[in-house]
Amino acid sequence: MMNNTSKTALIKPKVSAKNKIGKQLTNEQKNQHKSLITRLAQRSIFRNTRRTFLTILLISSSLVAILFTDAFVKGMVNTMVKISTQTFLGEGQIHQRGFREANDIDLYIKDSRKLYQQLNDIKEIQAYAPRVLTGAMTSSSENVASTIIYGVDAEKEAQVSKLKQAMTQGKYLSGIEDEIVIGEQLADLLAVNLGDRLVVTVSQAHGGDLSQALFRVSGVFSFNERAMDIGMAFINLSHGQKLLNINGVHEVALRLHNLEQADDMTLAFWQTLNNESIESLNWRTLVPQLSSMLAMTNYSTLIVSIIMYLLVSLGLINTMFMSIFERQTEFGILLAIGTRSKQLFYQIVLEGLFIGLISVIVGLVLALILCYWGSLVGIDYSELEMSGLTLNEPIYLIIDITSFITLGLATLAVTIIACIYPALHAAKLQPSFAMRKTY
Amino acid sequence: MTNLVNNPPATALENDPDSKRNIVIETRDLCREFGTGDTLVKALSKANITIERGEFTAIIGPSGSGKSTLLQLIGGLDIPSHGDVFLDNKNISHMTGSELSDFRRDHIGFIFQAYNLIPVLSARENIEYIMLLQGVPSVERTKRVDMIMHAVGLEGLGNRRPAELSGGQQQRVAVARAMVSKPSIILADEPTANLDSKTGSELLNMMKELNEQQHMTFVFSTHDPKIMERARRIIRLVDGCVVEDERKD
Numbered sequence: 001m002m003n004n005t006s007k008t009a010l011i012k013p014k015v016s017a018k019n020k021i022g023k024q025l026t027n028e029q030k031n032q033h034k035s036l037i038t039r040l041a042q043r044s045i046f047r048n049t050r051r052t053f054l055t056i057l058l059i060s061s062s063l064v065a066i067l068f069t070d071a072f073v074k075g076m077v078n079t080m081v082k083i084s085t086q087t088f089l090g091e092g093q094i095h096q097r098g099f100r101e102a103n104d105i106d107l108y109i110k111d112s113r114k115l116y117q118q119l120n121d122i123k124e125i126q127a128y129a130p131r132v133l134t135g136a137m138t139s140s141s142e143n144v145a146s147t148i149i150y151g152v153d154a155e156k157e158a159q160v161s162k163l164k165q166a167m168t169q170g171k172y173l174s175g176i177e178d179e180i181v182i183g184e185q186l187a188d189l190l191a192v193n194l195g196d197r198l199v200v201t202v203s204q205a206h207g208g209d210l211s212q213a214l215f216r217v218s219g220v221f222s223f224n225e226r227a228m229d230i231g232m233a234f235i236n237l238s239h240g241q242k243l244l245n246i247n248g249v250h251e252v253a254l255r256l257h258n259l260e261q262a263d264d265m266t267l268a269f270w271q272t273l274n275n276e277s278i279e280s281l282n283w284r285t286l287v288p289q290l291s292s293m294l295a296m297t298n299y300s301t302l303i304v305s306i307i308m309y310l311l312v313s314l315g316l317i318n319t320m321f322m323s324i325f326e327r328q329t330e331f332g333i334l335l336a337i338g339t340r341s342k343q344l345f346y347q348i349v350l351e352g353l354f355i356g357l358i359s360v361i362v363g364l365v366l367a368l369i370l371c372y373w374g375s376l377v378g379i380d381y382s383e384l385e386m387s388g389l390t391l392n393e394p395i396y397l398i399i400d401i402t403s404f405i406t407l408g409l410a411t412l413a414v415t416i417i418a419c420i421y422p423a424l425h426a427a428k429l430q431p432s433f434a435m436r437k438t439y
Numbered sequence: 440m441t442n443l444v445n446n447p448p449a450t451a452l453e454n455d456p457d458s459k460r461n462i463v464i465e466t467r468d469l470c471r472e473f474g475t476g477d478t479l480v481k482a483l484s485k486a487n488i489t490i491e492r493g494e495f496t497a498i499i500g501p502s503g504s505g506k507s508t509l510l511q512l513i514g515g516l517d518i519p520s521h522g523d524v525f526l527d528n529k530n531i532s533h534m535t536g537s538e539l540s541d542f543r544r545d546h547i548g549f550i551f552q553a554y555n556l557i558p559v560l561s562a563r564e565n566i567e568y569i570m571l572l573q574g575v576p577s578v579e580r581t582k583r584v585d586m587i588m589h590a591v592g593l594e595g596l597g598n599r600r601p602a603e604l605s606g607g608q609q610q611r612v613a614v615a616r617a618m619v620s621k622p623s624i625i626l627a628d629e630p631t632a633n634l635d636s637k638t639g640s641e642l643l644n645m646m647k648e649l650n651e652q653q654h655m656t657f658v659f660s661t662h663d664p665k666i667m668e669r670a671r672r673i674i675r676l677v678d679g680c681v682v683e684d685e686r687k688d
Contacts, residue, residue: 029574036571043559333555336516337616338544338572340537432517435555 037343041350048323055319056359062308063363063411064370067404069304071371072379074398077294081259083392084290085283087223088161090129090253091262094273094280099250105134105205108248109278115252122269124261127159130249132240137201138182138233142191147182147233149200151240160255163221163234170194170219177239180215183229184222192217200233204245213243224382224392254280305407312411313418320352320422331426332434345427352419356412364408371397462528463623463656464490464513469522471508471679482508484679485522490672492623493654495647497666500676506660507628509676513658514547514626515539527623544572548617548655550627554609556601562612563588563597569620587615591645607638614642618649628660636665643669 045052085091094115099107109115112130119128132151137144154173158164163181164172173179180198182190192198196217204211215235222229241247256262262282273280284291324331331344378394471483483505490496498506511517512524515531523532527546531539543549556565563584570580588594591611601609610630617625627646631639647669650657659666667673675683 026574028576032571032574032577036568039564040557040559047559329553329555330557333549333551334557335540336514336543336549337569338540340540342537343572430517432511435516435551 033343037347037350041347041354044323044327044347045351045354048326051319051322052355055316055355056362058315059312059356059359059411059415060363060366062312063360063407064367066301066305066308066407066411067363067367068370068374068397070301070403070407071367071374071397071399072395073297073301074400074403075374075379075395077297078398079391079393079395080290080294081283084287085259085262086162087166087225088163088228088253089283089286090160091256091259092254092270092280092282093286094252094254094278095250097277097279100279100281103135105203105244105246105250108132108205108246108250109252110248112248112252115278118272119252119254122272124256124267124269125254126257127156127255129153129156129160129253129255130237131157131251131253132237132244132246133250134202134244136233138186138190139199139201140190140192140196143189145186145189145230147186147200147231149202149240149243150232150234151237151243152234153237157234160253162223166221166223167219168222170217172219173234173236174218175236176218177236178213178215179218180233180235181219181221182217182233183231184220185226185230186233187217187220189230194218194220198233200235200243202243204243206245209245211243211245213239305410309410309414312414316352316355316415316418317421320348320419321425323351324348324422324426328429328434331429332431332436335429335431336435341427344429345423348423348426349416349419352415352423353412356415359415360408360412363411364404367404368399371399375399461491462489463492463526464488464658465525466509466513467523467525469509469512469524470520471505471512471517472520481679483512483519486676486679486681488674488681488684490656490658492656493650494672495650495657495670496672496674497659497661497670498674498676499661499667504676505679506676508679510626510628510658510660513624514549515543544569545620546623548620548622548625550610550613550617550625550630552629552632554601554606554613554633556609556612556616558601561598561600562593562604562608565601565612566615566619569616573620575620583619584615587619590649591615607634607642610634610638610642611645614646614649618653618655621653622655624656624658626658629662630659631661631663631665639663640665 094109096107096109098104116128116130119125130153134149136147136149138147138149139145152163152173154164154175158172167181168184170181173181180200182192182198187193190198194217198215198217199212200215201210201212203209221234235243237249241249261267263284265282270280270282334344335341374397376396378396380394381391382394384391466486466488469483469486469488470481473480473482486505486509488509498509500506508517512519513526515524515526515534519532523530525531526542529542531542534542556562557568560568566587567580567584570583575583584597588597591614593608593611593615596604596608601612604612610633614630617627625646630646631642634642643665646657649655659670661667671687673683673685673687674681675685
């Protein structure tokens with residue numbers, strides 16, 4: 001039997017967790033450990049080249065899909081907003097208060113000259129287009145149709161909307177009193193051609209007396225938008241004011257220097273253009289259904305990202321586990337000869353980091369090439385209608401460098417996180433169990 | 440001299456302070472069981488062994504007798520079901536994972552039957568691996584690796600990966616790796632089982648030489664008569680029990 005002193009010494013062993021050479025690891029020694037782990041991780045990822053290549057392909061193609069979706073969604077949003085605002089709406093509009101809700105032609109902006117002076121002084125406003133508008137009955141010798149008649153200032157309108165560019169036959173408004181331009185489908189419905197006569201019947205302001213005027217079709221337009229092409233007709237502003245018996249305008253469409261100014265309602269000019277008699281609204285308020293659809297569209301990137309990241313995680317966990325099971329004996333040896341579980345954990349996470357880094361670089365390059373191509377040639381969705389808007393021009397992908405950086409880093413983070421579970425599994429291996437295959 | 444271990448021989452050693460200082464391995468009532476209930480298997484049963492510094496010991500016995508289990512428990516690679524293992528007078532049975540890792544790194548060298556080198560590291564890197572973990576300075580590392588490679592006859596093969604070496608060369612690397620960090624105990628599980636007779640003999644002679652020069656304690660688990668011939672002490676296991684402990688004079 002042992003005496004008490006030696007028994008205590010045996011029962012309370014205190015093994016130094018520090019290294020054998022010194023009491024504490026120096027920075028150089030810590031660097032040696034890091035270098036060792038890094039070397040093992042670097043070499044291990046290319047041990048099974050095919051598997052590593054497939055894993056890199058999985059991660060990088062997922063990143064490409066996410067970035068492509070992001071660029072596509074941004075391009076689509078941009079196209080839809082552009083179609084919506086630049087075709088006719090404008091980035092903002094000014095009305096007499098109550099006009100939009102009641103659609104009452106008596107509610108028009110009376111002091112339009114003063115308003116124009118104000119608009120000329122606002123630097124954010126690139127152009128503006130005054131309009132009068134009302135529902136009308138348009139008759140030809142063949143048919144009758146319900147239309148919205150717009151009286152527009154031809155020159156100013158051309159700076160705000162695409163009416164002038166949309167002309168397919170005849171000529172744009174020139175100021176001649178009886179000229180009218182109508183949509184292609186309306187021309188078909190009324191069975192009229194250039195030069196044919198149309199009678200427009202409207203209800204006048206200040207009493208609602210009926211007023212009729214004779215026009216000759218001077219031009220035909222097509223916005224590639226059915227509702228506009230069958231339901232709109234344009235006459236000169238002065239003629240419209242006379243027809244409706246008003247001395248002012250119902251609407252002033254605004255073209256701003258950039259879209260962001262339309263979205264920022266805190267800008268001073270929006271406050272200036274809102275008072276007790278007139279209201280100024282941006283396109284989001286004017287077309288709320290488009291705004292909410294776009295808000296939903298932004299989630300699509302998030303949803304695609306979540307699905308892709310889930311696939312990436314599962315794929316990577318599978319790969320890492322395959323790799324770990326394959327190298328179980330080796331891990332057992334590393335643990336047996338003194339590698340700490342923590343070091344093994346770091347080694348596997350580092351392998352994930354290296355795979356992630358390579359994948360992200362490959363993915364970013366591929367995505368950049370693909371999105372750049374998409375930004376040049378566009379993706380044609382002609383005639384597709386979404387939320388009442390016809391996509392009448394291709395969707396050009398928008399490369400957002402912030403998205404590339406953010407999603408690239410997110411992919412890297414996902415790969416590292418996905419490696420934690422297999423790394424923990426490896427770190428918890430019992431050396432004798434791990435080596436059992438060959439030990 | 441033959442000793443049946445039903446009467447453990449430790450008492451005389453324990454009462455002698457000089458002998459006690461020389462004990463590097465001591466197991467007390469060491470048991471290892473696998474499974475539970477009807478499937479319970481007693482791989483090792485109440486093994487009491489003491490091994491002194493510098494001994495060249497062979498643990499022998501038929502397959503399934505518990506040789507490898509005993510070696511794993513001595514090396515801290517497995518956790519005993521009951522009993523204690525003392526290495527260099529330290530009870531390793533209750534150490535935490537990282538304490539045990541550090542203890543193995545600093546006190547025990549392992550040589551395995553299947554060489555078990557790290558395939559992505561060169562022979563030289565495999566040998567210096569433990570020293571890197573220990574934080575041995577670069578100059579010292581290089582010196583020691585050069586010396587041990589010379590001692591085991593691996594000069595000029597340092598940059599080769601394990602796959603580029605023969606079985607005998609790989610086992611030499613394993614021996615060099617086990618010894619380079621100057622551990623007090625070398626545990627070798629069937630180190631010659633995968634080698635041809637000539638290579639096995641050469642390797643054993645080399646280990647015996649290193650044992651005599653550096654007074655490292657060698658414990659082998661083996662069936663190999665060549666090891667038994669060279670061993671100064673033979674411990675025989677049958678069905679997990681130590682049935683014979685023979686020291687050659």
